[in-house]
Amino acid sequence: MVGSTVPQTIPNATRNTRQRAEVLALLGEVDGFHTAQQLHRMLCDRDARVGLTTVYRTLQLLVDAGEIDSTRLPGGEQLFRQCSQSRHHHHLVCRSCGRTVEVAGPAVERWADQVAAEHGFTDVGHTLEIFGTCAACAES
Secondary structure, three states: OOOOOOOOOOOOOOOOOHHHHHHHHHHHHOOOOEOHHHHHHHHHHOOOOOOHHHHHHHHHHHHHOOOOEEEEOOOOOEEEEOOOOOOOOEEEEEOOOOOEEEEOOHHHHHHHHHHHHHOOOOOOOOOOEEEEOOHHHHHO
16 A cells, blocks of 8 residues: 555564563573473462563573573573673583583683684684583482
8 A cells, every 4th residue: 555654573682572571581490401391380380470472582582682591402402690790701601400500611712703704704703612411310
C-alpha cells in the first residue's frame, strides 16, 4: 500500500523485567555453567513464575547484551553463567561436575589476532572453553 508503514519493533535487551531480574539474581548465586532447563528448575523451586520459553529468551538476550557468558558442550548443549570478570576471558570447565574457572589467555589473544591479520580478517572475536576433569573429580 502506498503511504503505509509497518511498525518495526526491536527487542530491548536492557529492558528490566521481573523475569530478567529473577534469572540474573539466580545466575549471581550459582557457580558454574547451567543449562536453561536447570536454571528454570531452580527458579521453579523458588516459586518464581517464569516459563521455560521466557528463560531461554531471557538468557539469549543477556548473552547478546554481554551480561552473561554462554558455551556449548561438545554434544551441542548450551550452558550459561554470569562471570565475575567483565574483561574478555576464557573458561576451564569440568566435564564431571561443571566447576568453571575463569582464565586470561594473552597468548591466545595474540595468536587469534595474528591468524586473522594473516588472512585479511578484521573485527574478529572468539571464545575458548577448555574441557577437562577438575582435581576433585579426578580424585573420586
